[in-house]
Amino acid sequence: xxxxKTVPEIISEKGVLTPEEMEKVLCPRNMxxxxxxxxxx
Amino acid sequence: MxxxxxxxxxxxxxxxxxxxxxxxxxxRALENFPITGYRPHRELILALAMxxxxxxxxxxxxxxxxxxxxxxxxxxAEEILEGKFIDEFVxxxxxxxxxxxxxxxxxxxxxxxAIEILGGEKGNYELISPNSHxxxxxxxxxxxxxxxxxxxxxxxxNLLSELEELYQALMAKSQEFDDIIKMGRTHLQDAVPIRxxxxxxxxxxxxxxxxxxxxxxxxxxxxxxxxxxxxxxxLNANVEYIESVVENLREISGLxxxxxxxxxDATQNTDTLAAFSGSLKxxxxxxxxxxxxxxxxxxxxxAGLSEIKLPPVQPGSSIMPxxxxxxxxxxxxxxxxxVIGNDHTVGLAVKAGQLELNVMExxxxxxxxxxxxxxxxxxQVFREKCIVGITANRERCQAMVERSVGII
Numbered sequence: 001x002x003x004x005k006t007v008p009e010i011i012s013e014k015g016v017l018t019p020e021e022m023e024k025v026l027c028p029r030n031m032x033x034x035x036x037x038x039x040x041x
Numbered sequence: 042m043x044x045x046x047x048x049x050x051x052x053x054x055x056x057x058x059x060x061x062x063x064x065x066x067x068x069r070a071l072e073n074f075p076i077t078g079y080r081p082h083r084e085l086i087l088a089l090a091m092x093x094x095x096x097x098x099x100x101x102x103x104x105x106x107x108x109x110x111x112x113x114x115x116x117x118a119e120e121i122l123e124g125k126f127i128d129e130f131v132x133x134x135x136x137x138x139x140x141x142x143x144x145x146x147x148x149x150x151x152x153x154x155a156i157e158i159l160g161g162e163k164g165n166y167e168l169i170s171p172n173s174h175x176x177x178x179x180x181x182x183x184x185x186x187x188x189x190x191x192x193x194x195x196x197x198x199n200l201l202s203e204l205e206e207l208y209q210a211l212m213a214k215s216q217e218f219d220d221i222i223k224m225g226r227t228h229l230q231d232a233v234p235i236r237x238x239x240x241x242x243x244x245x246x247x248x249x250x251x252x253x254x255x256x257x258x259x260x261x262x263x264x265x266x267x268x269x270x271x272x273x274x275x276l277n278a279n280v281e282y283i284e285s286v287v288e289n290l291r292e293i294s295g296l297x298x299x300x301x302x303x304x305x306d307a308t309q310n311t312d313t314l315a316a317f318s319g320s321l322k323x324x325x326x327x328x329x330x331x332x333x334x335x336x337x338x339x340x341x342x343x344a345g346l347s348e349i350k351l352p353p354v355q356p357g358s359s360i361m362p363x364x365x366x367x368x369x370x371x372x373x374x375x376x377x378x379x380v381i382g383n384d385h386t387v388g389l390a391v392k393a394g395q396l397e398l399n400v401m402e403x404x405x406x407x408x409x410x411x412x413x414x415x416x417x418x419x420x421q422v423f424r425e426k427c428i429v430g431i432t433a434n435r436e437r438c439q440a441m442v443e444r445s446v447g448i449i
Binding site: 006007008028031 | 233239442443
């Protein structure tokens with residue numbers, strides 16, 4: 001909130017997730033249902 | 042100058058307009074209860090005519106009522122059922138006396154019309170008496186509650202039909218908006234994403250529950266106390282008459298009415314009306330919640346949430362050009378407040394019953410009928426002028442999701 005950056009921007013900067021992982025994890029559509037997902041490395 | 046005729050009752054003599062089909066006791070009620078200015082609902086008048094027709098047929102069947110008089114009463118009641126003489130029902134909807142004034146208004150109109158049918162002049166009650174003939178084997182205390190239930194059930198059919206259409210319209214929007222992702226909010230703060238279709242699906246589900254709740258509550262209203270007469274003991278009513286009058290009423294009304302198992306209970310307790318009114322109140326609560334959500338989501342257009350757009354139906358301001366307000370959602374809110382208030386009135390009246398009768402039924406029935414009617418009307422405009430025309434602001438919804446800290 002203090003940086004006014006979006007969550008994907010911060011994760012990308014810090015290199016926490018790969019772009020593919022980020023796309024999966026931060027997909028808003030997936031967040032509208034309870035179907036869980038696992039990060040496959 | 043209105044021409045007058047004189048009529049007499051136990052309190053004395055009084056002038057009545059010469060052409061009026063109502064008589065002296067209705068005239069007294071007009072003077073005693075100049076309260077709301079509202080007249081009885083048309084459906085209630087028609088239901089009263091059904092009751093009087095059913096009673097006259099039953100009284101003739103058991104040999105208590107002379108067939109010449111009975112047939113004239115039936116013919117007069119049928120004319121009311123065709124829509125004639127509705128403006129002769131003039132007593133106020135809120136009246137002291139458990140509905141006696143409206144029952145008497147009905148008896149007098151039918152008696153005077155029946156007198157005319159037999160070739161007599163209005164007011165000649167020696168020919169046909171409002172009390173002895175039209176009201177034979179009856180009391181206000183069984184006539185009014187029975188007619189009120191018939192009227193409520195008839196009007197509720199329209200309400201349920203409108204509710205079904207609203208449910209379908211909400212479901213259609215749920216499907217239409219299924220792929221639109223927006224921010225969900227709790228405490229009016231950003232929460233996690235939700236699909237706009239899910240919001241509308243939830244509204245539809247609540248309305249589906251309302252339909253079931255109202256149907257369930259209305260089932261208890263099919264039980265009527267015709268034949269109960271004054272205190273539920275059936276004084277002045279023949280057993281065969283009681284069976285016949287309910288059977289006739291089933292046929293005339295087209296409703297699956299049945300005799301109350303316990304007439305004393307059915308004459309003094311009005312909890313079934315409280316339950317029905319309560320189901321209307323819950324519908325009002327749900328509608329108001331939906332209307333509030335729509336107003337929030339449609340706030341803007343530039344400085345609000347602006348996630349959806351409600352169809353513009355009228356200019357919104359006399360001083361701010363171009364402003365359009367969510368007036369249909371606002372009227373839904375206001376109807377809900379009225380219905381909630383009505384339910385409170387019904388509750389107070391229900392608990393005010395004493396011993397063998399609840400004399401407060403007129404105010405209960407006025408409020409319930411008004412609630413059913415204004416809910417029916419507002420649900421129709423809500424669906425036609427608001428719900429079906431709602432559009433989504435997909436880009437705005439998406440932008441807010443992307444900017445949100447909720448996508449974690």
